[in-house]
Amino acid sequence: MRPTRLLAILFALLVPGLALAHGPTRQKVTLEAEVAAPASEVWAVIGNFQDMSWHPAVAASEGEGGNAIDATRVLHLGAPDGPTISEILYKYDADKMSYSYRITDVAVEVLPVTNYSSHLTVKPVDDTHSIVEWRGAFYRGYPNNDPPPELNDEAAIAAVTGVYKAGLDALVARFASN
């Protein structure tokens, strides 16, 4: 998915949400993609929590704390002055090539989820290939009963799936010439 289309989907949602509350059923999404590069090479690209420039939707970011626990980052989507997602790192394991983070602040108009957490892992396949796995756990954007369609469980799953697919597709393309 091209970033412009991704943003169009994200911006189609225009209902305010509550910061703390969430819906009744947590959702999970797991996507993975095989990449034509050794795991160490892929980890070198995506293993820095402070640099998400590998994802086509991320135009700019700033952060603090490097890859230490409780490090933070603010992602700007689509353009350097675009809408933001604020995130915090809560697990980081360079040996396992894996880290976990959660969103601390995002408008449901940008990403229709609440209480979102995510894990990104690179798994070796062989000397020239690896698998990138991206997992998310989250509630829908609308915290109350009977959500509008743009903020229901399906909308949340579709939006997160779109973000993951765009990122993984970009990684596959990046290493395709290897």
Added chain:
Amino acid sequence: MPAIERFLSLAFIPALAATPVAAGDFAFVTNQNSSDLSILDLDARTEVKRIEVPGKPAGISVDEAHGWFFTVSPDSKTVRRFDIATATEQSETTLDGGPIGVAVDGAGGRIFVSDWYNARIWVLDAETLEQRGTLETGSAPAGMAVAADGSWLASADRDANRVSVFDLTTLELRHAITVGERPFGISAGPDGMIYAANVGSNSVTVADPATGQVTGTVEVGERPYGIAFAQGAGFVTNQYGDTVSVFGLDDLAVEATLDVGEYPEGIDVTEDGRTIVVANWFSNSVSLIDAASRTVTGEIGTGDGPRAFGHFIARDHGEGRP
């Protein structure tokens, strides 16, 4: 015939019909994402049956005195009563609101169902599931605990940062206790105290149901969810930590932190107090913890998204159903 033996022999393991089945513990795990329930034989360490429970079930409570278990499906707003022996549904009702948690008042023939969206608890007849009344709580009640002697009911009112304590004789509010941030899971300790897990402040609040006073706080892992007790210790699932914190009940000091599966949620203990069972929501499994040695000893697969939010372990006493 013992309840579980009948269930085993009739339902799915005919070969065991003639064999005496030792009394043992079974777990009834609500799988929210796959809308079903896994029945796990904790001695054999295997899933013995999976039954459909439509509507994304989360809340669970076993009622060993009657041989029942109850489930709550928030998406369809349905509460169901099942027979343990046959694992078949006996009755169901739909509640207008946001049902999520369920607790059993075995002696009184009632169950309590929390209404996440309307700051109240429904009181239902345990057998018919007819509504008998409501109790007013703080905002977003989730988990509930009933005293061992049946004298009180406590609810974790998540968005009010409070625990409500009700007298189960009069059904009147006895205390509204301010705890940590966003309590979700709550349990009655063997010491008669209330333990509430605060997902927002990564702590467990200990409170006295008699006085309404907070008597202690335990700092645990990230996003604590559920609490169980064994061997003089409390065991707390940390959703974001993928761990279980173990703390002493006498000094409230964390003694160990155990790695379990991903997004551990529901937690309960076998009747002999030897085994703690943890539902791993992301991993689609339960972890088994030896309570004495504080080590993870095994894992059993479940359906998709096990929550097991409530008391989910029942023991077959070899006595049959009442």
